[in-house]
Amino acid sequence: MAKWGQGDPRWIVEERADGTNVNNWHWTERDATGWSKGKLEELLVGLVVEGEAGRCEISDLKHVEGEASCSSRKGRLIFFYEWNLRLGWKGTVKESGEKHKGSVEIPNLSEENEVDDTEINVSKKKGEGDVLKDLMRTEGATKVREALRDYLRALKTEFTLGMILPTKAATGQELPAEQNNSASPQSLDTVGVKIPTVKILMKEIFNSPADKLYSIFTTKDLVQKFSKCPAVIEAEKGGKLQMFDGCVSGEYAELVPGQRIVLKWRCRNWPDEHYAMVALHFKDMAAQTELQLECRGVPVSNEDSTRQCWKKQYFEEIRILLQQPQDSME
Structure with missing residues (x-):
């Protein structure tokens, strides 16, 4: 064990009288069984396989x-x-x-x-x-293997968030330029450490005037x-x-009625204190509005789940709300 004030900086005993396992440097283990069962079901159930013979699912x-x-042990994940x-699986023969x-x-x-x-x-x-x-043995097996790869990729990225925490020495280091696709720390205005991020762009058309759609977000x-x-x-x-x-959660950074909303925005399962910057641009097209979403600073391992959050929990539900009688929105 490192002596007081000496040794590897990841064992920050000089700041902790209790000798806590700082940044999980010493052996820690996390059970992924329950999480894995849900992820495997999410990735496998509903897979569609199509070919000349027919369609299976x-x-x-x-x-x-x-x-x-x-x-985790000494910064290494096992x-x-x-x-x-x-x-x-179930399927339908194309010809018969x-x-x-x-x-x-x-x-x-x-x-x-x-x-x-x-x-x-x-x-x-x-x-x-x-x-x-035969279709399931060939094309089906290929798609199943792709889903299994996605599970293993998520296990090694999404599930392990927070297991290897940045050290005191590492928090000031810059990420390589090709990994850091987020906005600058100043524009994000966060105190979290830098992590690999991506930018998400989405575009949706709503049957609503821009000012009405804007009000749904505010x-x-x-x-x-x-x-x-x-x-x-x-x-x-x-x-x-x-x-x-x-x-x-987050906060409103900029509001231009009927035109633009900028949010400092995060999901609860992201690394602590890490926020993305979300810009919503409303393009009025009379009875319709084109909504352009730009989300900068999304953790790489949360790209797919963030897209699904905006698509399923925001956009699809807003469309359902817009179909309701006008008096229910007042």
């Missing part, structure tokens, strides 16, 4: 047995996972319209084997329809209607923002 995760964990999976069902067995997904070498067994219930079984009652949760909405410069039971 992974319908459910019938059986999932195993465990996963991640350990992964363990071992899974036995059985998936259900016949419907068939079957299963996909993955008996040993583990760190001991590459995904390409992982065994994938496809079976079908009795009867004709072997063309669909009026507490309307925000609560589309989010279906209590919200804190202080629509003024520096005003607070909190939505989705605290899963999203």
Whole structure:
């Protein structure tokens, strides 16, 4: 063990009388089993496989047995996972319209084997329809392996956020230019450490005038209607923002009625004190509005989930709200 005030800077004993395991430098372990089951179901169920023979879809995760964990030791992450999976699939033959069902067995997904070498067994219930079984054995197996790679990528990035924390010496270091795609620290106005980030651009058309759409993002009652949760909405410069039971928070940085909203914005599962800058531009097209979203400073490992948050929890729910009678929005 390092002596008081000496040794590796990641063991910051000079600042801690209790000798806490600072920045998880010493052995720590996190159970990823529950998280993995949810992630595997999210990535596998609903996978669609199409070909000349017909169309198949992974319908459910019938059986999932195993465990996963991640350990850290001296700044190094060590992964363990071992899974036995059985998936259900259903499909329709293109020429005859016949419907068939079957299963996909993955008996040993583990760190001991590459995904390409992982065994994938496809079976079908009795009867004709072997063309669909062949489709699942070829194109289906390829898509399943892609989903398994996505799971492992998320396990090593999304799940491990915060396990290896920046050291006191490292917090002032710059990221390589190719990794740091976020706005400058001054424009983000945050005290968090720098992490690899990306910029998200999205564009949506709404059947609404610009001023009406703008009000949905700045009026507490309307925000609560589309989010279906209590919200804190202080629509003024520096005003607070909190939505989705605290899963999203931040503040309003700039407001130009009917034209632009700029937010300092974060999701709860992001690294502490890290914010993105979100700019919403409203382009009025009479009865319609083109909404352009630019989100700078999104953690690389949260890119997909952030896109889904804006698409599913914001845009789709706002469209549903806009379809309601006018008096319900007043």
